Amino acid sequence: MSGNKNLKSLKLVSPYLALSLCVTAASAQDDSNKNVLLIPDDDKVVLEAGGLAILPDKKVAVSSRRGDIWVCTGAYEEDLSKVTWQRFATGLHEPLGIFYKDGSIFATTRSEIKKMTDLDGDGVADSYMTINDSWGTSGDYHEYNFGSTPDKNGHIWVVHCLTGSSKALSNSRGWAFRYSMDGKEAIPTCAGIRSPGGIGFNAEGECFYTDNQGLWNGSSSLKWLKPGNFQGNPTGNKYAKGLGFPEQPQPNDNSTTQAEYDKDNRIARPAVFLPHGLVGQSPTGIITDSTEGKFGAFAGQLLIGEQTQSEVQRVFLEKVKGQYQGAVWKMLEGFESGIVPIKMGEDATLFAGGTNRGWASKGHKPFSFERVRWTGKTPFEMKEVKVTNDGFTISFTEALKDNAAADLKNYKMNAWTYQYRSGYGSKGLVGEYKPKVTKATIAEDKMSVRIVVDKLTLGHVHHIKLSDKITSVSDKTVWHKDVYYTINELAE
Amino acid sequence: MKTTLLTTALSGLFLSLGNLAAEDGKQLYTIACSACHGANGEGRAGAAPPLSQSQWVSGDPKIITSVILHGLQGPIKIHGDSYDLVMPSQPALNDEQIAAIATYVRDNWGNKGSAIDADFVKQTRVDTKDQNGVYNSPQLIKPYNITPKAFKLNNLLSSSYPFTTDFDTLKGKTPDAIEEEKGGLVHPLQVGSQKEDGKVILERSKGTPASVGSIKLPKGQFEIDIFYAHEAKTPILFKLFISGPEMNLSYLHSPPAKKKAPKIIINPTAERALVHRNFFVKGGERTLGVGLSKKVNFSFSTQHMRLTELWKGEFLNVGKTWDGRARGQLTQSPSPSLAVNKAGAVFKSFNSSPKKWNDKGSKKLKQQFKGYVFDPSGDPIFTYSIGDYTFEDHFSVPEGKQSLVRKTTIKSTSDSPAPLYWKILSSVKKKGTSFRTNSGVTLNLESPASKPSLLGKDLVLPISHSTTITSEYVWK
Numbered sequence: 004m005s006g007n008k009n010l011k012s013l014k015l016v017s018p019y020l021a022l023s024l025c026v027t028a029a030s031a032q033d034d035s036n037k038n039v040l041l042i043p044d045d046d047k048v049v050l051e052a053g054g055l056a057i058l059p060d061k062k063v064a065v066s067s068r069r070g071d072i073w074v075c076t077g078a079y080e081e082d083l084s085k086v087t088w089q090r091f092a093t094g095l096h097e098p099l100g101i102f103y104k105d106g107s108i109f110a111t112t113r114s115e116i117k118k119m120t121d122l123d124g125d126g127v128a129d130s131y132m133t134i135n136d137s138w139g140t141s142g143d144y145h146e147y148n149f150g151s152t153p154d155k156n157g158h159i160w161v162v163h164c165l166t167g168s169s170k171a172l173s174n175s176r177g178w179a180f181r182y183s184m185d186g187k188e189a190i191p192t193c194a195g196i197r198s199p200g201g202i203g204f205n206a207e208g209e210c211f212y213t214d215n216q217g218l219w220n221g222s223s224s225l226k227w228l229k230p231g232n233f234q235g236n237p238t239g240n241k242y243a244k245g246l247g248f249p250e251q252p253q254p255n256d257n258s259t260t261q262a263e264y265d266k267d268n269r270i271a272r273p274a275v276f277l278p279h280g281l282v283g284q285s286p287t288g289i290i291t292d293s294t295e296g297k298f299g300a301f302a303g304q305l306l307i308g309e310q311t312q313s314e315v316q317r318v319f320l321e322k323v324k325g326q327y328q329g330a331v332w333k334m335l336e337g338f339e340s341g342i343v344p345i346k347m348g349e350d351a352t353l354f355a356g357g358t359n360r361g362w363a364s365k366g367h368k369p370f371s372f373e374r375v376r377w378t379g380k381t382p383f384e385m386k387e388v389k390v391t392n393d394g395f396t397i398s399f400t401e402a403l404k405d406n407a408a409a410d411l412k413n414y415k416m417n418a419w420t421y422q423y424r425s426g427y428g429s430k431g432l433v434g435e436y437k438p439k440v441t442k443a444t445i446a447e448d449k450m451s452v453r454i455v456v457d458k459l460t461l462g463h464v465h466h467i468k469l470s471d472k473i474t475s476v477s478d479k480t481v482w483h484k485d486v487y488y489t490i491n492e493l494a495e
Numbered sequence: 496m497k498t499t500l501l502t503t504a505l506s507g508l509f510l511s512l513g514n515l516a517a518e519d520g521k522q523l524y525t526i527a528c529s530a531c532h533g534a535n536g537e538g539r540a541g542a543a544p545p546l547s548q549s550q551w552v553s554g555d556p557k558i559i560t561s562v563i564l565h566g567l568q569g570p571i572k573i574h575g576d577s578y579d580l581v582m583p584s585q586p587a588l589n590d591e592q593i594a595a596i597a598t599y600v601r602d603n604w605g606n607k608g609s610a611i612d613a614d615f616v617k618q619t620r621v622d623t624k625d626q627n628g629v630y631n632s633p634q635l636i637k638p639y640n641i642t643p644k645a646f647k648l649n650n651l652l653s654s655s656y657p658f659t660t661d662f663d664t665l666k667g668k669t670p671d672a673i674e675e676e677k678g679g680l681v682h683p684l685q686v687g688s689q690k691e692d693g694k695v696i697l698e699r700s701k702g703t704p705a706s707v708g709s710i711k712l713p714k715g716q717f718e719i720d721i722f723y724a725h726e727a728k729t730p731i732l733f734k735l736f737i738s739g740p741e742m743n744l745s746y747l748h749s750p751p752a753k754k755k756a757p758k759i760i761i762n763p764t765a766e767r768a769l770v771h772r773n774f775f776v777k778g779g780e781r782t783l784g785v786g787l788s789k790k791v792n793f794s795f796s797t798q799h800m801r802l803t804e805l806w807k808g809e810f811l812n813v814g815k816t817w818d819g820r821a822r823g824q825l826t827q828s829p830s831p832s833l834a835v836n837k838a839g840a841v842f843k844s845f846n847s848s849p850k851k852w853n854d855k856g857s858k859k860l861k862q863q864f865k866g867y868v869f870d871p872s873g874d875p876i877f878t879y880s881i882g883d884y885t886f887e888d889h890f891s892v893p894e895g896k897q898s899l900v901r902k903t904t905i906k907s908t909s910d911s912p913a914p915l916y917w918k919i920l921s922s923v924k925k926k927g928t929s930f931r932t933n934s935g936v937t938l939n940l941e942s943p944a945s946k947p948s949l950l951g952k953d954l955v956l957p958i959s960h961s962t963t964i965t966s967e968y969v970w971k
Contacts, residue, residue: 068817312530
């Protein structure tokens with residue numbers, strides 16, 4: 004039994020195939036791995052991925068934390084020996100969020116949004132224009148800025164991390180802004196940001212970001228940037244007046260987000276808790292699976308990166324009584340480094356960039372650039388979980404084989420929330436209990452089951468674990484049996 | 496008054512393993528377990544307990560096998576620390592893989608347990624098939640009589656640190672950012688607190704610094720005695736922090752010596768200058784470092800549109816900012832640089848002709864850095880706007896010389912632009928037709944439209960309409 008064999012057998016559990024497009028020089032010397040490719044011209048190149056952009060002509064751009072933008076040609080090809088790399092830009096200050104628009108690449112960096120253009124057609128940017136640099140920066144390493152692609156109004160959404168993830172030593176720290184691409188508008192949008200790992204839009208074009216466990220974040224979570232909402236961490240509130248915002252909420256310490264929301268509806272509850280330690284430790288990039296089924300059965304759902312666990316996870320969102328909420332599942336694992344940016348390329352090819360400098364990850368390579376394609380085999384999986392007024396409707400990717408899903412013994416649940424407190428993370432779970440499934444009714448088409456639960460709690464994560472007795476007509480057990488649904492509201 | 500004391504332990508990352516028999520187990524452990532339990536079984540605060548010298552690991556082989564098969568939750572005690580976390584079951588692992596991991600873990604990091612084979616795992620699978628979900632800790636603690644070993648204080652050490660809670664004397668100390676959870680190089684240990692006989696006893700437990708209990712101390716001088724036991728082979732270092740009203744988290748004493756940052760020199764190519772944006776020690780947070788040809792370098796503040804410093808030789812050593820989470824957050828020239836201008840504004844507007852640069856009556860000007868392009872020879876042209884003017888600043892190195900030539904094209908954007916004053920040099924003396932700073936920079940200035948004047952030691956040029964100014968900076 005060789006170690007390499009084990010590696011492969013662990014990976015092939017997935018109906019998705021990952022391929023590494025770039026690894027370190029040391030690994031490339033391992034001839035047994037034919038898929039490994041190097042960035043040409045310089046083995047000193049360090050591609051610590053901070054951002055990804057899909058370019059025309061089947062090119063993909065990767066921005067590195069060191070400040071380069073590399074353009075990869077051939078990333079979609081079967082024969083990866085033909086992949087070539089061109090350095091498009093250099094000298095940027097930690098670009099975390101890039102996109103292509105009308106011949107230019109835009110980058111959200113530490114101190115500015117920059118627009119870079121190749122004026123003479125040699126593949127290298129000659130013009131580096133500052134689009135917006137109106138926010139504060141104190142010189143602290145942790146003042147990360149994650150920028151989105153433009154929204155339907157042409158605005159780039161940027162979440163400004165706190166200084167050192169705990170203070171707001173320069174203007175706009177702890178705030179989300181929208182910036183116009185002509186540089187004229189800077190629109191303060193939400194206070195309460197702590198330490199984001201990524202930002203992106205759902206299928207309806209609403210903006211979401213991931214915020215990491217820490218001060219005033221009991222667990223990491225996915226949060227909806229509804230303009231005017233307060234996202235939870237009051238450290239940046241002191242800038243409200245200067246930004247023309249009303250005074251922001253000052254939540255009580257050692258509370259829960261639900262309790263504070265009940266007192267002041269501007270305090271946003273996380274759309275989806277990403278339970279710390281159970282689902283991941285460091286959520287990052289957010290994209291919508293916009294492939295209409297070409298990436299598998301989860302069209303329209305969100306994919307989010309997870310840095311510590313080197314994974315890509317899946318989130319189903321629904322809007323109930325005006326509030327976004329939903330469920331998270333594990334999905335793709337075994338990436339070579341800590342995943343930060345993800346982007347869906349052409350032909351339903353998912354690109355994932357990794358880095359673990361300063362933050363350890365399960366994938367041990369210092370950086371990575373990998374692609375994932377669906378093999379065409381649909382896993383038997385919970386497709387969606389929707390809340391009802393007394394339980395959930397769980398739909399599946401394939402019809403159920405028998406009545407196992409109607410057997411109450413095949414469900415295990417627990418539910419809890421987290422402390423909402425000024426300290427770092429929640430010390431344990433709050434209000435944990437074991438809800439009981441009291442009724443389970445399989446739909447006529449056998450594609451879903453409606454379960455009734457004896458007690459549901461607003462603001463709680465509801466963990467449902469399916470037994471492996473629940474199988475599909477083709478005799479598959481459920482790929483990921485654990486789902487974590489955050490209830491903010493119950494359906495009518 | 497609220498005082499928070501934290502200790503942080505830095506532990507080395509590698510122990511020598513020296514057991515090749517469980518080579519597969521090591522690889523599998525790294526893939527499946529190390530993200531939480533650490534590369535060397537040291538555990539990770541908030542994620543998982545250590546596996547070193549653990550009865551859970553090296554006791555009855557059924558314990559570890561059962562835990563890997565089904566997972567574990569509920570309170571447990573290891574090395575005197577309490578944990579209450581959830582470890583999920585590991586369905587992706589087959590019997591052979593579980594056996595390899597368990598054998599590896601049971602024979603490393605101070606554990607001395609027998610090897611486990613796949614048949615044993617298979618049998619345990621059968622024996623525990625009725626286990627429904629994750630084990631609750633008492634389910635295993637009772638039958639296997641897992642009693643936490645007394646944590647031996649056989650290497651008790653002590654240190655004393657004097658410190659003050661007189662925050663007035665501490666204000667303005669450089670803050671040090673809070674280290675977060677999630678590994679990286681530093682694994683912070685949490686400190687709780689309790690009072691005993693009027694003394695403050697700090698109790699070490701796993702966690703993260705920001706979630707510590709706090710101790711209130713009156714203003715005054717204190718001495719902290721630290722006693723600690725240390726069993727691992729890796730070195731341990733303590734860092735003590737203090738925070739208080741209007742004061743950021745700061746070291747109580749000098750920070751411990753760290754591993755040296757790597758040296759990473761970057762330089763321009765033969766074809767093009769290198770423009771590198773970063774935080775600079777002398778230029779501030781919004782600075783462009785520029786490396787031109789012939790090893791001529793300068794830094795430029797895009798906040799004040801200020802040429803700050805000049806140097807020759809290697810362009811930049813960025814090793815500090817590209818290591819870890821960035822240690823030493825500021826970049827600086829690798830060789831000593833010569834000051835051109837001190838910190839602060841170099842463009843001002845005055846109500847009347849100023850006598851001194853710091854005369855009152857200066858008006859705040861709207862300034863905006865707009866970007867840069869590279870000309871066909873690879874030299875950068877900066878564009879920015881100040882008040883009623885736009886500036887195009889072209890930087891190059893002249894033929895046959897190692898100096899900096901700057902051609903500044905200024906255009907007014909208004910019919911009656913308000914006059915501007917440009918402080919081109921600080922700490923300067925006139926020397927013939929040139930000007931020389933006390934740092935050793937000589938400026939040859941061609942300004943056809945207006946003449947500069949010395950206001951004290953500042954060389955200031957008035958600007959009132961479109962013009963082109965050429966400046967050559969010469970230094971050794």
